[in-house]
Amino acid sequence: MMEHKLTFKDYSEALKENKLLGLKCKECGAITVPPMMVCRQCASPDMEIIGLKGRGKIQTFATVNVAPEGREAEVPYIIVLVELDEGPWLMGNLTGIDPNEATMELIGKRVKMGHKVFPGDKYSAGESASPLFSLET
């Protein structure tokens, strides 16, 4: 049976130590993150785990004012899609600025990664660590 080289559990545990793990394809060189069973570019299963720097540029963002059930205390918060220096895009939150002051000027800004832990809710299969970005100073 083919196994996952990097599981959700191992990826999430590493994030809790502010380590961002990815998978580098030995066939085409593309980097897959978050992890998948095969390379997101060429579908090869022949990949190795690598550490990513957790730095990149904001591609887009949104400020959430209406929360899903159970997350009312978190609003307002900013979600970002970041293009990592190694290429892949990664979703996370942005901390360190007032969510109500988020404007288009955020796009292109450099960020570095930390983490937060979503403890899960009655619908989730437990907790998940998640990227928490802040602007590079």
Added chain:
Amino acid sequence: MRKVAVVGVGETKFSGPQEKTSVELFGEAATEAINESNLKPKDIQALFLGNALGDFSEGQGMVQAFAAENIGCFNIPANRYEGACASAGMAVRDAFMWVASGFYDVVLAGGTERAASMGTSLATRTFAMFSDSRYEYPAGITFPAVFAMLAHLYSAKYGVPLARLKEQMAAVSVQSYRHGMFNSKAQLHKEVNVEAVLNSFTVCSPIQLHDCCPFSDGAAALVLTSEEVARKLTSKPVYMTGVGQASAGLLSSQQDYLPRIRAREISSKQAYDMAGLTPQDIDICELHDCFSIASLIAAESLGLFEFGRSGEAWMKGEADIGGKVAINPSGGLKSKGHPIGATGAGQVYEVVKQLRGEVEPERQVAGAKIGLTDTLGGDGGTLVNMILQRGW
């Protein structure tokens, strides 16, 4: 592959919170479709039913079996489809394929949902289940947030200043509200102007309340038959001449295409190629305007307008009835409503009624012969397109 016809359609009024069950809502739509087809429930060979959230909205799984029995389609095979907001699109496409293949001659397809009755908090949580639960929901992603991010990306990528894009998005909502005013099945019947859109509550910057479709309850149903059966039942068969469906993974994994939706471009190409048509042939299009920005994104990936230019098209009336292509003459998800498990079948209902010339005169697209439907599930995870043509 055999030709497939839609011979009968039915739909409840789409609405806010109400007290009928999902089974009851579908029963009303289904019996309307079966009666219109001059058939009886015993003539139906199989049911293909979209329903996304029944487990959460009323504690009902496997709703399709109860829905079939309720209308007297005893013991027929009944399948449920869950593809978020594209659930009914998937159900109808599968129904098409089973008739096209020759396995069945007469089937019932559609969808039912009680999303409004869930309330905003639970509905927002369950809709977010259509994003990746392990890698993207932990950040608190919601559906307005997906399209808010796409709006900012659209502005940056195509060089449309955000203030200009907001005006274009408002024009989309104003048009949809206007069409919905005349649709007796629509959830919202109110005229809203650009100023009201731009002054409404900010749900998720830059998406405001009037940029969003409502949560809705409702059901829609269609009877699909082979061409041979259709000729015996009706003088106005509408043929389904092209279908397409495609999938994609995490929102972030679609990075090479966003704000374009890759799965939509694959799905719609399948439908155009099967029908032997191009976007220029489309007279009327019911597309997935869950948010105003979603209309611009959809129209471009469907090939109806150039990338980065569809907002201008809306502002010039090119997407209106009487324009280049009539988009969402039903009022769309924005105004007609969005009972997610039923929406795709509701789009087919609208196109069939338009091609037959049977909608309210204020929103009838004169001489429409070819229609396109478009449903998007999740954040680009499931796309379904269908092309319908007048058969007389």
